[in-house]
Amino acid sequence: RLVIIVLNGDPATPTTLNLEQNFCSINNPTVANIQVNETNVVFYTSLLGGTLIAPTTALTNRIYYATIQDGLCESQNRLAITVTVSDPATPTTDNTDQIFCAANNPTVSDLEVNESSVVYYNLANGGTPLDPTTPLTNGTYFVSQIDGIGCQSTTRLAITVTITVV
Secondary structure (H helix, E strand, O other), rough: OOOOOOOOOOOOOOOOOOOOEEEHHHHHHEHHHHHOOOOOOOOOOOOOOOEEEEEEEEEEEEEEEOOOOOOOEEEEOOOOEEEEEOOOOOOOOOOOOEEEHHHHHOOOEEEOOOOOEEEOOOOOOOOOOOOOOEEEEEEEEEEEEEOOOOEEEEOOOOEEEEEEOO
């Protein structure tokens, strides 16, 4: 006897909680960071055909098309997820060398920048944000701009501070 088994599987189309997903460039997001509800999901560059995208590929502003692979078959319908990667501009100032009088007890909030939604650091990269009430000392401070979704600029503005004593 000859037995022929035909498997005609079509895994379901993947699902997500959000068809439009935002990421911050400073976090170095990859395709693996796209939120889907199922496992064994892979992404393509187009709705039909296209190139399979490795999970380690850096995200860019585009539409990613998701399918489920179950080991035998792949879902026929692809889920389109629009990705936006945000990188706010580096903040600006009219003076990168700022001088303060010690008698005025200057704090981080006294640093002059042209934007209002900013965070201050004592490191060019990484680190913990400084509290705006932190007293200024001689040295360099770094400022990152924050956009409406909470992303910080990947490049920080450097401001050199000099505290004078009269």
